[in-house]
Amino acid sequence: MFDNDSGNGAKAAADRHAYILERVSENGHVAVRDLALSTGVSEATIRRDLKQLAERNKLDLVYGGATAARTDHSLQARTERNANAKRIIGELAAQLIRDHEMLFVDSGTTCYEMRHILKQRKGLTLLLNSTRLAIELGQIPDANVILLAGQYRPERMDTVGPLAIHTIDQMRGYIAYIGADGLNQDFGISANEMQTAHLYQHVISNSRETILLADHTKFAAPSLFRIGDFDAVSKVVTDRDPGPEWRKYFEQNEIELVLPTHK
Amino acid sequence: MFDNDSGNGAKAAADRHAYILERVSENGHVAVRDLALSTGVSEATIRRDLKQLAERNKLDLVYGGATAARTDHSLQARTERNANAKRIIGELAAQLIRDHEMLFVDSGTTCYEMRHILKQRKGLTLLLNSTRLAIELGQIPDANVILLAGQYRPERMDTVGPLAIHTIDQMRGYIAYIGADGLNQDFGISANEMQTAHLYQHVISNSRETILLADHTKFAAPSLFRIGDFDAVSKVVTDRDPGPEWRKYFEQNEIELVLPTHK
DNA sequence: CATAATTGTGCAAGAGATCGCACATACCAT
DNA sequence: ATGGTATGTGCGATCTCTTGCACAATTATG
Numbered sequence: 001m002f003d004n005d006s007g008n009g010a011k012a013a014a015d016r017h018a019y020i021l022e023r024v025s026e027n028g029h030v031a032v033r034d035l036a037l038s039t040g041v042s043e044a045t046i047r048r049d050l051k052q053l054a055e056r057n058k059l060d061l062v063y064g065g066a067t068a069a070r071t072d073h074s075l076q077a078r079t080e081r082n083a084n085a086k087r088i089i090g091e092l093a094a095q096l097i098r099d100h101e102m103l104f105v106d107s108g109t110t111c112y113e114m115r116h117i118l119k120q121r122k123g124l125t126l127l128l129n130s131t132r133l134a135i136e137l138g139q140i141p142d143a144n145v146i147l148l149a150g151q152y153r154p155e156r157m158d159t160v161g162p163l164a165i166h167t168i169d170q171m172r173g174y175i176a177y178i179g180a181d182g183l184n185q186d187f188g189i190s191a192n193e194m195q196t197a198h199l200y201q202h203v204i205s206n207s208r209e210t211i212l213l214a215d216h217t218k219f220a221a222p223s224l225f226r227i228g229d230f231d232a233v234s235k236v237v238t239d240r241d242p243g244p245e246w247r248k249y250f251e252q253n254e255i256e257l258v259l260p261t262h263k
Numbered sequence: 264m265f266d267n268d269s270g271n272g273a274k275a276a277a278d279r280h281a282y283i284l285e286r287v288s289e290n291g292h293v294a295v296r297d298l299a300l301s302t303g304v305s306e307a308t309i310r311r312d313l314k315q316l317a318e319r320n321k322l323d324l325v326y327g328g329a330t331a332a333r334t335d336h337s338l339q340a341r342t343e344r345n346a347n348a349k350r351i352i353g354e355l356a357a358q359l360i361r362d363h364e365m366l367f368v369d370s371g372t373t374c375y376e377m378r379h380i381l382k383q384r385k386g387l388t389l390l391l392n393s394t395r396l397a398i399e400l401g402q403i404p405d406a407n408v409i410l411l412a413g414q415y416r417p418e419r420m421d422t423v424g425p426l427a428i429h430t431i432d433q434m435r436g437y438i439a440y441i442g443a444d445g446l447n448q449d450f451g452i453s454a455n456e457m458q459t460a461h462l463y464q465h466v467i468s469n470s471r472e473t474i475l476l477a478d479h480t481k482f483a484a485p486s487l488f489r490i491g492d493f494d495a496v497s498k499v500v501t502d503r504d505p506g507p508e509w510r511k512y513f514e515q516n517e518i519e520l521v522l523p524t525h526k
Numbered sequence: 527c528a529t530a531a532t533t534g535t536g537c538a539a540g541a542g543a544t545c546g547c548a549c550a551t552a553c554c555a556t
Numbered sequence: 557a558t559g560g561t562a563t564g565t566g567c568g569a570t571c572t573c574t575t576g577c578a579c580a581a582t583t584a585t586g
Binding site: 012044048 | 564
Binding site for chain 1: 323327328330391394397398401402409410411412414415416417426430433
């Protein structure tokens with residue numbers, strides 16, 4: 001594998017680093033001992049390599065070797081933020097789902113928290129624009145996962161754009177689960193991001209029923225891009241009582257408010 | 264997190280196992296020490312848990328903890344088989360690609376080996392039906408990755424079916440890179456699998472140019488499902504000289520044969 | 527009902543593996 | 557020659573693994 005015993009220089013180190021990253025990204029884990037054997041250098045050198053790579057956040061050190069770096073991407077960061085509220089809402093929303101339903105589930109982090117409960121349902125048809133969710137929910141033995149076409153956005157691991165809209169425009173009769181970024185009684189439902197907002201307009205208008213997921217911080221705080229108004233929404237799932245004004249508004253518009261039981 | 268100090272039984276262990284699997288699948292790695300702290304049991308118990316889970320192939324043991332199990336799924340197995348030939352062919356085919364081209368790259372394991380070289384190209388537009396490749400190639404800073412819609416097949420991590428065909432039918436002018444399962448002068452190009460074959464029929468007929476990837480075992484061995492004939496194929500990339508008969512055939516049909524340099 | 531087998535867990539000691547550091551060596555550039 | 561960088565080696569300190577044993581709770585058995 002690595003036969004460059006003589007004439008070394010700065011090149012050998014770079015090659016090793018590339019090789020190490022290759023191995024770690026393929027297997028998820030590498031042992032110092034194995035790397036030393038397969039590269040022909042000493043374990044001390046491998047440790048120095050790993051240290052350098054770890055400083056550059058290319059991997060994570062663990063006892064005995066290293067593992068693939070947990071992505072410090074924005075996706076991960078968003079998953080962390082308000083993680084508890086998102087989890088509560090996601091699981092609460094997933095409780096509403098019965099076997100053999102047809103659903104659209106959005107690519108946001110709140111809906112991602114529905115995955116555990118979704119795995120317990122039988123015979124679901126899942127309409128997704130998230131490769132992350134598709135991989136997760138593809139594990140369900142008898143689920144039928146349909147992906148939307150579109151431009152792939154690596155930082156969100158989803159697809160958007162005209163092709164995505166075109167795909168969803170061919171579907172009807174599903175129940176849409178959507179995590180909104182902002183809820184406002186005048187402005188309606190909104191998202192932080194234009195492409196997403198545009199796609200969800202079509203998702204909602206083609207759906208048989210739309211269920212909104214939003215934690216308490218989303219109430220009364222409109223985001224930049226409007227998705228639509230509350231006409232099509234049949235339920236709103238959230239983690240805290242949004243107050244009498246919202247309760248009244250929902251009642252007038254025949255929207256069911258879903259809250260965690262007690263407390 | 265784990266407060267069940269008294270009343271034990273078979274339940275606590277199962278809960279811990281679920282918790283451990285959760286952690287390992289989220290982070291890719293867990294340390295014995297951390298698990299012991301967060302579950303409130305001794306490190307010895309955690310080690311016993313990990314051992315059991317490892318025996319069930321739920322995770323892999325590593326010094327100091329455990330990592331997510333490398334999937335022994337069929338996908339992985341196929342990647343292993345003939346890995347060397349696939350890698351040679353994949354890299355060879357990727358050499359043909361220039362900056363700013365528009366490509367379709369299929370979801371098979373041979374084309375997956377194009378990924379390293381593809382990452383060095385600038386301004387590519389990539390038409391994919393593989394979530395695996397999309398995630399991999401989404402890392403390229405200035406690439407434009409377009410995913411086809413369709414039914415998601417977890418064991419191959421790709422999409423097929425009418426929706427996929429419908430998406431590709433809206434595209435023209437790309438160069439298609441396709442890994443065939445069988446090549447036969449009478450039967451033409453074929454695949455092991457019907458859905459794939461059907462999709463690739465459309466991929467090829469809409470492409471500006473089609474380049475076939477096939478290792479030497481694929482020659483003269485037709486697979487079950489016909490994709491099409493050699494009319495649309497402009498190049499065939501393979502790892503060994505397929506013999507004079509094939510060379511003559513390719514020459515007559517104006518197909519360029521691409522082989523590894525020397526040897 | 528009492529007793530025994532089973533299971534899950536904690537503790538501790540010894541063996542084994544790993545880490546970090548200091549120092550030595552080889553190579554390259556100035 | 558001098559200094560810097562990359563690497564190898566040796567060693568003590570630290571960490572981890574295995575193993576055997578004891579205890580508690582549950583379950584099975586007479």
